[in-house]
Amino acid sequence: MGRLFLVNLEGKSYSCKHCKTNLGLCDDVVSKSFQSRHGKAYLFSKVVNVYAGKKEDRMMMTGMHTVVDIYCVKCGSYVGWKYEFAFEKNQKYKEGKSVLERLIPD
Numbered sequence: 001m002g003r004l005f006l007v008n009l010e011g012k013s014y015s016c017k018h019c020k021t022n023l024g025l026c027d028d029v030v031s032k033s034f035q036s037r038h039g040k041a042y043l044f045s046k047v048v049n050v051y052a053g054k055k056e057d058r059m060m061m062t063g064m065h066t067v068v069d070i071y072c073v074k075c076g077s078y079v080g081w082k083y084e085f086a087f088e089k090n091q092k093y094k095e096g097k098s099v100l101e102r103l104i105p106d
C-alpha cells in the first residue's frame with residue numbers, strides 16, 4: 001500500500017475508535033436511532049477515509065438491502081456499512097448513505 005491521503009474534516013466529527021482517523025461530520029448525521037449488532041450506530045449522508053468490501057444482499061429489520069461493509073482506510077478496522085440499494089420503497093432514502101458504529105466523538 002502506498003502513502004495514505006487522509007481527509008481531515010473541519011468541524012465536529014466522529015472518528016475511528018482504533019486510530020482516531022476522521023470518518024464523518026456531526027453535521028452529516030441523518031439519524032442517531034440506528035442499531036447494529038454491536039450497539040448504537042449512526043446514519044451518515046457522507047463518510048470519508050473508508051474503503052468498501054464486497055457487495056452483498058442482507059436481510060435487515062427493515063427489509064432486504066444491498067450493502068457493502070466499510071473499513072477504516074488507515075487501520076483496516078470494520079467501521080460499519082453502506083447502503084447501495086434498498087428493496088423497500090420506504091427505505092430508499094438510505095441509498096448512498098452509510099452507517100457507522102463503534103465511533104468516538106471528536
Ligand SMILES: [Zn+2]
Pocket residue numbers: 016017018019020021072073074075076077
Ligand atoms: Zn482506524
